[in-house]
Amino acid sequence: MLINEKERRRSLLASAAITIALLVPAIRLVTGPASLGSFAGAAVPSGEGAQTAAATNKAPTVGGKTAPAMKTPWGEPDLQGIWSRDVDIPLQRPTRYGDREFLTDEERGELDRRISDIVSRDSTDDRRIRRTERDVNAEFVQAPFTMHLPVGRRTSLIIDPPNGRIPPPTPEAQKARAVLRQFQLALLEPTSACKEQLPGCAGGKYGPVSPRRNETPPLYLSSGGGGSINRADGPEDRSLSERCLGGTLPDFGSWIGGFSRIVQTPGAVSILYDINAGQGRYRQIPITTAPHLRGNLRQWWGDSRGRWEGNTLVVDVTNFSPKSDFQGAHENLHLVERWTRLDADTIEYVVTIDDPTTWTRPWTVKQEFKKQSDAANRIYYEPRCHEGNFGLPALLRGARVAEQAFAEGRGPDPATLCIVIAGCGGFVRGGFADEGPDADPFADPVR
Numbered sequence: 001m002l003i004n005e006k007e008r009r010r011s012l013l014a015s016a017a018i019t020i021a022l023l024v025p026a027i028r029l030v031t032g033p034a035s036l037g038s039f040a041g042a043a044v045p046s047g048e049g050a051q052t053a054a055a056t057n058k059a060p061t062v063g064g065k066t067a068p069a070m071k072t073p074w075g076e077p078d079l080q081g082i083w084s085r086d087v088d089i090p091l092q093r094p095t096r097y098g099d100r101e102f103l104t105d106e107e108r109g110e111l112d113r114r115i116s117d118i119v120s121r122d123s124t125d126d127r128r129i130r131r132t133e134r135d136v137n138a139e140f141v142q143a144p145f146t147m148h149l150p151v152g153r154r155t156s157l158i159i160d161p162p163n164g165r166i167p168p169p170t171p172e173a174q175k176a177r178a179v180l181r182q183f184q185l186a187l188l189e190p191t192s193a194c195k196e197q198l199p200g201c202a203g204g205k206y207g208p209v210s211p212r213r214n215e216t217p218p219l220y221l222s223s224g225g226g227g228s229i230n231r232a233d234g235p236e237d238r239s240l241s242e243r244c245l246g247g248t249l250p251d252f253g254s255w256i257g258g259f260s261r262i263v264q265t266p267g268a269v270s271i272l273y274d275i276n277a278g279q280g281r282y283r284q285i286p287i288t289t290a291p292h293l294r295g296n297l298r299q300w301w302g303d304s305r306g307r308w309e310g311n312t313l314v315v316d317v318t319n320f321s322p323k324s325d326f327q328g329a330h331e332n333l334h335l336v337e338r339w340t341r342l343d344a345d346t347i348e349y350v351v352t353i354d355d356p357t358t359w360t361r362p363w364t365v366k367q368e369f370k371k372q373s374d375a376a377n378r379i380y381y382e383p384r385c386h387e388g389n390f391g392l393p394a395l396l397r398g399a400r401v402a403e404q405a406f407a408e409g410r411g412p413d414p415a416t417l418c419i420v421i422a423g424c425g426g427f428v429r430g431g432f433a434d435e436g437p438d439a440d441p442f443a444d445p446v447r
Contacts, residue, residue, distance in 0.1 A: 285315055305317075
């Protein structure tokens with residue numbers, strides 16, 4: 001995990017930012033008196049050298065004045081470095097804050113305290129329901145997979161619309177989501193999630209195994225478009241993250257973590273996104289006036305075309321694949337990104353997101369990233385999720401064993417077992433429960 005030094009000084013950080021590195025074998029942990037650990041092989045700068053010009057919140061100065069924008073040797077604005085967020089801000093504003101854009105320091109401190117209390121208890125016995133599906137499926141230790149940072153001042157990353165909320169979906173998008181949701185519920189209804197009326201079964205009811213269990217999903221299963229279904233007939237039944245295809249564009253990070261490394265050459269910008277558990281990916285942005293790819297050429301993370309407007313890199317992104325997903329948008333997603341280096345330590349990222357088939361209007365997000373020490377961090381630049389993904393084949397094998405045991409009268413019907421990650425209760429959402437006193441205090445209830 002990468003954390004900025006300024007926020008580390010906050011008095012509540014020690015209790016609020018509970019951070020443990022992902023359990024991947026190739027992590028090099030750099031620690032020191034002010035360090036909290038590392039994430040995915042990129043460590044917190046600490047000790048001697050942590051207060052360099054690139055590791056503080058101040059731009060370099062010349063004679064007491066802010067220096068000109070940093071440039072590459074070939075004269076373009078320099079965006080290079082390892083960049084990460086240093087505070088937690090939700091994508092959309094919790095409804096209870098209305099049109100409030102900022103939190104008070106007192107509110108931030110209280111949220112830090114409550115979050116620390118919840119996640120520090122993790123899988124203690126008073127949170128677990130022994131001898132249940134949830135106990136083995138969704139109530140295991142979360143710390144190795146979770147990163148919590150201090151709560152930021154803003155109540156949402158969304159700056160437009162003014163209410164800080166994702167715009168309403170179009171009737172077309174609502175219909176598609178409803179069709180998929182009904183299919184998901186049909187497969188969930190014979191499980192404990194519906195029997196106990198958990199949020200994962202909202203809109204459904206407990207009942208017998210549905211004949212729809214043998215149907216093909218009505219839509220391609222992806223993160224924002226429905227995640228996974230309560231079945232494991234093949235890899236396509238599972239979520240993109242389980243298949244080592246996680247990550248979206250735009251990428252704002254999550255409680256799982258994430259950081260980016262930007263490298264520039266004349267005429268191109270390359271970004272390595274490290275998402276979680278080795279699910280990194282490279283993105284190439286040519287600086288060009290050439291048109292986008294032909295409409296029949298589609299890519300998982302779209303087709304990027306960059307240009308410089310003063311000190312800002314403006315990137316237009318189209319040509320997403322129908323299998324791509326961002327908040328339910330697919331091949332019609334259109335992004336306009338603006339990357340601006342505000343000072344030696346800060347990049348401002350602003351993206352306008354549009355898909356007239358998904359939302360009733362475009363919307364805009366703003367996020368700041370802090371530069372981390374290149375010397376103190378060691379990053380593995382090759383995505384490595386597939387090589388270590390023993391979980392997916394084991395899950396599929398387990399499903400076949402369960403089916404055989406049921407056929408021989410030695411076990412329950414697998415259709416009655418809830419195997420949806422983050423859909424069967426427990427606290428796999430960053431250590432938070434779906435509802436109740438252990439739910440995320442800085443988010444709307446999961447429904």
